[in-house]
Amino acid sequence: MRFGTFLVRRLCYSVLVLFGLSITIFVIARMLPGDPARLALGSFATEEQVQHLREDMGMDRPLPAQYVSYIMGLFRGDFGLSFQTRRAVSLDIGHYLPATLELVTVSMVWVLLFGVVFGVLAGRYKDTWIDNVVRVIAFVGVAVPPFVAGLLFQFIFSYSLDILPTTGRLSLLVTPPTAHTGFLILDCIVDGNWHALGDSLRHILLPSLAMAWGGIGQIARLTRASVSDVAGRDYIEASRAFGISERTVSQKYMLKPAFIAPLTILGLTFASELSNAFLIETVFSWPGLAKYGVRAILMKDFNAVMGTVLIVGLAFLLINIVVDILAGFVDPRIRVEQES
Amino acid sequence: MTKRLVCWLLLGSMLCMGLAAGAKNILVMDHIQVFGTIDPARGTDYTETYAMLNVYDPLLFPNAKGELQPHLATAWTVTADGLSYTFTIREGVRFHDGSLLTAEDVKFSFDRIMALQDGFSWLWSGLIEQVTVDDTYVVSFHLTEPFAPFTATLPWLFIVNKDLLMENAVPGDYGEFMDYGSEWLNAATSEDAGSGPYSLKSWDRGREIVFERVEDYWAGWPKGDASVDEVHSMMITESATVLTMMRKGELTLTDYYRGYTEYEEMAKADNVVLVESPSTEVISFKLNTKVAPTDDIHIRKMLAYAFDYATMTDQLEPGSTLALGPVAPNVPGHNPNLFQYAFDLDKAREELEQSSYYPDVPTIQLVTPQFGESRRNASLRLKELVETLGVNVEIRLEPWGRMTELASTVESTPNIMLISVLANYPDADSYLYGMYHSDAAGTWMSTEWLLDPEVDRLITESRKVVDPVERTALLYEVQELITGQVPDVYMNVMPIRVAMQDFLKGFTPRPIGTYFYYFRDWWYEN
Numbered sequence: 122m123r124f125g126t127f128l129v130r131r132l133c134y135s136v137l138v139l140f141g142l143s144i145t146i147f148v149i150a151r152m153l154p155g156d157p158a159r160l161a162l163g164s165f166a167t168e169e170q171v172q173h174l175r176e177d178m179g180m181d182r183p184l185p186a187q188y189v190s191y192i193m194g195l196f197r198g199d200f201g202l203s204f205q206t207r208r209a210v211s212l213d214i215g216h217y218l219p220a221t222l223e224l225v226t227v228s229m230v231w232v233l234l235f236g237v238v239f240g241v242l243a244g245r246y247k248d249t250w251i252d253n254v255v256r257v258i259a260f261v262g263v264a265v266p267p268f269v270a271g272l273l274f275q276f277i278f279s280y281s282l283d284i285l286p287t288t289g290r291l292s293l294l295v296t297p298p299t300a301h302t303g304f305l306i307l308d309c310i311v312d313g314n315w316h317a318l319g320d321s322l323r324h325i326l327l328p329s330l331a332m333a334w335g336g337i338g339q340i341a342r343l344t345r346a347s348v349s350d351v352a353g354r355d356y357i358e359a360s361r362a363f364g365i366s367e368r369t370v371s372q373k374y375m376l377k378p379a380f381i382a383p384l385t386i387l388g389l390t391f392a393s394e395l396s397n398a399f400l401i402e403t404v405f406s407w408p409g410l411a412k413y414g415v416r417a418i419l420m421k422d423f424n425a426v427m428g429t430v431l432i433v434g435l436a437f438l439l440i441n442i443v444v445d446i447l448a449g450f451v452d453p454r455i456r457v458e459q460e461s
Numbered sequence: 462m463t464k465r466l467v468c469w470l471l472l473g474s475m476l477c478m479g480l481a482a483g484a485k486n487i488l489v490m491d492h493i494q495v496f497g498t499i500d501p502a503r504g505t506d507y508t509e510t511y512a513m514l515n516v517y518d519p520l521l522f523p524n525a526k527g528e529l530q531p532h533l534a535t536a537w538t539v540t541a542d543g544l545s546y547t548f549t550i551r552e553g554v555r556f557h558d559g560s561l562l563t564a565e566d567v568k569f570s571f572d573r574i575m576a577l578q579d580g581f582s583w584l585w586s587g588l589i590e591q592v593t594v595d596d597t598y599v600v601s602f603h604l605t606e607p608f609a610p611f612t613a614t615l616p617w618l619f620i621v622n623k624d625l626l627m628e629n630a631v632p633g634d635y636g637e638f639m640d641y642g643s644e645w646l647n648a649a650t651s652e653d654a655g656s657g658p659y660s661l662k663s664w665d666r667g668r669e670i671v672f673e674r675v676e677d678y679w680a681g682w683p684k685g686d687a688s689v690d691e692v693h694s695m696m697i698t699e700s701a702t703v704l705t706m707m708r709k710g711e712l713t714l715t716d717y718y719r720g721y722t723e724y725e726e727m728a729k730a731d732n733v734v735l736v737e738s739p740s741t742e743v744i745s746f747k748l749n750t751k752v753a754p755t756d757d758i759h760i761r762k763m764l765a766y767a768f769d770y771a772t773m774t775d776q777l778e779p780g781s782t783l784a785l786g787p788v789a790p791n792v793p794g795h796n797p798n799l800f801q802y803a804f805d806l807d808k809a810r811e812e813l814e815q816s817s818y819y820p821d822v823p824t825i826q827l828v829t830p831q832f833g834e835s836r837r838n839a840s841l842r843l844k845e846l847v848e849t850l851g852v853n854v855e856i857r858l859e860p861w862g863r864m865t866e867l868a869s870t871v872e873s874t875p876n877i878m879l880i881s882v883l884a885n886y887p888d889a890d891s892y893l894y895g896m897y898h899s900d901a902a903g904t905w906m907s908t909e910w911l912l913d914p915e916v917d918r919l920i921t922e923s924r925k926v927v928d929p930v931e932r933t934a935l936l937y938e939v940q941e942l943i944t945g946q947v948p949d950v951y952m953n954v955m956p957i958r959v960a961m962q963d964f965l966k967g968f969t970p971r972p973i974g975t976y977f978y979y980f981r982d983w984w985y986e987n
Binding site: 153155156159160161166167169174205206207208213220272275276279280283287290293294297403404405409412413416419420421 | 498583668
C-alpha cells in the first residue's frame with residue numbers, strides 16, 4: 122500500500138515535470154531563428170503559400186491558444202503535424218522511437234553486463250593486473266567520445282576486417298519481419314525470421330557497443346569502488362570467519378550492496394545514452410528518434426521538436442522511477458525511506 | 462565419364478544462366494536529408510525532387526544543355542501573344558497501375574498543385590488563368606500575362622494519376638476534390654500515382670527508400686538488361702561512413718554534398734571514380750546596396766577587386782569555375798560578354814579612395830552560413846584582404862533560418878551575405894527575377910535590395926517577349942545593367958561532384974535541379 126502511494130506520488134511528480142517541460146520547449150522552439158513554414162516550403166515559396174501553411178498549422182493563432190490546443194491534442198495522442206513530412210508527428214515518433222529504444226536498451230545491457238562484471242572483477246582483485254586492465258578500459262571508455270568509438274569500430278570491424286556491417290539495422294537484401302512492435306529483434310523472434318534476427322543482431326552490435334562505451338567505463342569504476350569498499354567491511358570478514366563460502370560471500374553479501382551505487386547512476390547513464398544517440402545514429406545511419414529530433418530542431422519543426430522532447434523526457438522519467446524501485450529492492454533501507 | 466561431365470557442365474551452365482537471369486542490377490546511393498514527401502505537388506528539396514522525377518513524368522524534359530525536349534508532350538504551340546500554350550499529349554502512356562494517361566490527368570495535376578499551394582506552385586502563382594482539356598490528348602494552359610520562361614518551368618510539373626488519387630481521396634478542403642488524395646499519397650510506402658520509369662517499391666522513412674524499374678515503361682530501356690533494376694537510397698549523414706561504404710563497395714553512388722577532400726579520398730580507392738560536371742550554383746557575396754557603406758558603388762567595386770578569386774577556384778573549391786555575372790554559364794540566357802572583375806588590390810585601393818566614406822569607412826558586416834568550410838574560408842580571405850586596405854570586416858556565422866530572417870528588411874540585412882543561388886528552371890530569368898526584381902526584395906535571394914526601376918522594367922519585359930532573339934538581347938542588356946552596379950561579388954560556379962563505382966555508367970548532368978539523378982540514364986558495365 123505504502124509502496125503504491127510512493128509510486129502514485131512519483132507518477133504525479135512526473136506529470137508535473139512533463140508539463141513544465143512542455144511549456145519550456147514550447148517557448149524555446151518558437152524562439153529559434155527561422156520561419157518553420159518558410160523552411161518547410163522552401164526558399165522560393167510565395168508569401169501567400171507560407172501564410173496558407175501557417176494557417177493550416179495553426180500558427181496564426183495567439184501562443185497561449187496554440188499551447189492549449191497542443192495540450193488538448195496530447196490527451197488524444199495527437200502530437201500535431203510535422204511541417205517537414207506533413208504527417209502526424211505521432212506516426213513519425215511511432216516509426217523512429219523503437220529504433221532508438223532498441224539501440225539504447227541493447228546498449229544498457231552491455232553497460233550492465235560489462236560494467237558490473239569488470240567492476241566486480243577489479244574490486245575483487247584489487248591492485249592486481251586484472252584491476253589495472255579494467256581501470257585502463259574504464260578510463261578509455263570515459264575519455265573517448267562515443268562517436269569516435271563508433272567511427273573506430275566501423276574502420277576496424279567493417280572496413281579492415283569486414284566482419285560486421287557498416288550502417289543500418291538490416292542488410293539491404295534481407296527480408297525484414299512484419300513490424301509488430303518496431304523493435305526489429307523482437308519482431309524477428311515473433312515472426313520466426315531467424316535469418317533476419319541474425320542479421321539485425323550483427324547490425325546492432327557496433328552501434329550499441331559504441332554507445333555503451335562510456336557507460337561501461339563509468340559503471341566499472343563505480344562498481345569497483347563499491348566492491349572494494351564493501352569488501353573491507355567488518356561483516357564480510359565476519360562472514361568468512363563463520364565459514365560461509367566465498368561464492369556466497371561474493372554474490373550475496375558483497376554484490377548486492379555494491380550494486381546500489383552503480384544502480385543509482387543508471388538513470389543518468391540512460392540519459393547520457395539518449396543524448397549520445399544522435400551521434401551514434403548519425404555515424405551508423407541508424408533511423409532513430411534522436412536524429413529525427415535534431416533535424417526537427419534545425420528545421421524549426423515545432424510539433425516534431427515538442428513530440429520528441431516530451432517522449433524522451435517521459436522515457437527518462439520512467440527509467441528513473443524503475444531505477445528507484447529497483448534500488449528499493451536491492452537496499453531495504455531505501456525502500457523504507459521511500460515509503461515513509 | 463565424359464557423358465557425366467558434359468551433363469554436369471550443362472546443368473552448371475543452366476544454373477548460372479538462371480541465376481544471371483534472376484540477378485538484379487541494384488544500385489545503392491546515399492542521401493543526407495530525409496525524404497519529407499515524394500508527392501509531386503509538395504516536394505522541393507533535393508531528395509524529394511529526384512524521387513519525383515523518377516517516379517513521375519513531366520510534359521517536357523531537359524537535355525544536358527538545358528534544352529527542353531518532348532516527353533509526355535510530343536509537341537506544343539504558343540499563340541503569338543504568348544498567352545496560350547497548347548500541348549499534344551503522348552498516346553499510350555500508362556500509369557503504374559495500368560491506366561492510361563490523358564489530358565485530364567495533366568489538368569488535374571496542375572489544378573492540384575495550385576490548390577494545395579505547396580511544392581513548386583510558386584512558379585505559376587498568379588500566372589495561369591486556367592488549364593483546359595481541348596481533347597483527350599490535347600491540353601492548353603491559358604496565361605494571365607505573357608511569361609516567356611513558361612515552358613522552362615514545366616520540368617517541375619509532374620503528372621499524377623487523377624483516378625487513383627480521387628479513389629483514395631478523403632474529405633478535405635477542396636470541395637469535390639476533397640483532399641486531392643494527399644493523405645493517401647503522403648502515407649503510401651509502396652504505391653504511387655506516377656507513370657515514370659521507376660515506381661516506389663518501399664519506403665522505410667529514416668532508413669531507405671527503394672525504387673523499382675518499370676519494365677514496360679513507355680520510353681523503353683535503351684540499355685536493356687544492363688539498366689538499373691532497383692535503386693536503394695539510404696540516409697547517411699556522416700562522411701566517414703560514406704567513405705567506408707564506397708571503399709567496401711557497399712555504396713554505388715554518393716550524394717553531391719560532401720567536401721572536395723572527401724571526394725578526393727573516395728576516388729583513391731581502385732573501384733571508385735569521381736565525376737565532376739558544371740552545376741548552376743553560383744556563389745557570391747551579395748552586397749546590400751542600401752546600407753552604409755555598401756550603398757556606395759566605390760565600396761562595392763573595392764570589394765570586387767579585393768577578392769582573391771583564384772584562391773576560391775583553385776584551393777577552397779577546386780574544380781569550380783569563375784562566375785561571370787549572376788547567371789551560370791550553362792543556363793540559357795547567360796551573357797558571356799560581361800565585365801569580369803579580377804583580384805587587384807591597387808585597383809581596390811583606387812576605388813576605396815573615391816568612396817564618400819573614405820578614410821573613415823564604417824565596419825562592414827559579413828554574414829556567412831554556419832555550414833560549409835569553404836564558404837567560411839572565403840569570408841575569412843575577403844576579410845583578410847579588405848583589412849589590408851584599412852577597412853574593418855566583421856564576420857558572423859548564422860544558421861540558414863536566421864539568414865532568411867535577416868534578409869526580410871533593408872535594415873536587418875547585413876552589408877554582405879554569402880549565398881549561393883541555383884537555377885530552378887533552365888532560364889536566366891530563374892536568377893534575375895528572384896535576385897534583382899523589386900517584387901522579390903525581402904527574400905534570401907534578393908539581399909542586394911537593388912530596387913532599380915530600369916532593371917525592373919527590363920526584367921519584366923524579358924518575361925513577356927516571346928521571340929527568342931529579342932528576348933536574349935533583353936536578357937543580355939539587363940545583365941549588363943545589373944553587373945554595372947556591382948550588387949554582388951560573383952565568385953564561382955560550383956561543380957557537381959559525385960563518386961561512383963567504376964561499373965556505373967551513364968551519369969548525365971543537366972542544368973536543372975537534381976535532374977542528373979535520373980536513374981534511367983544509368984547502366985552497369987560488366
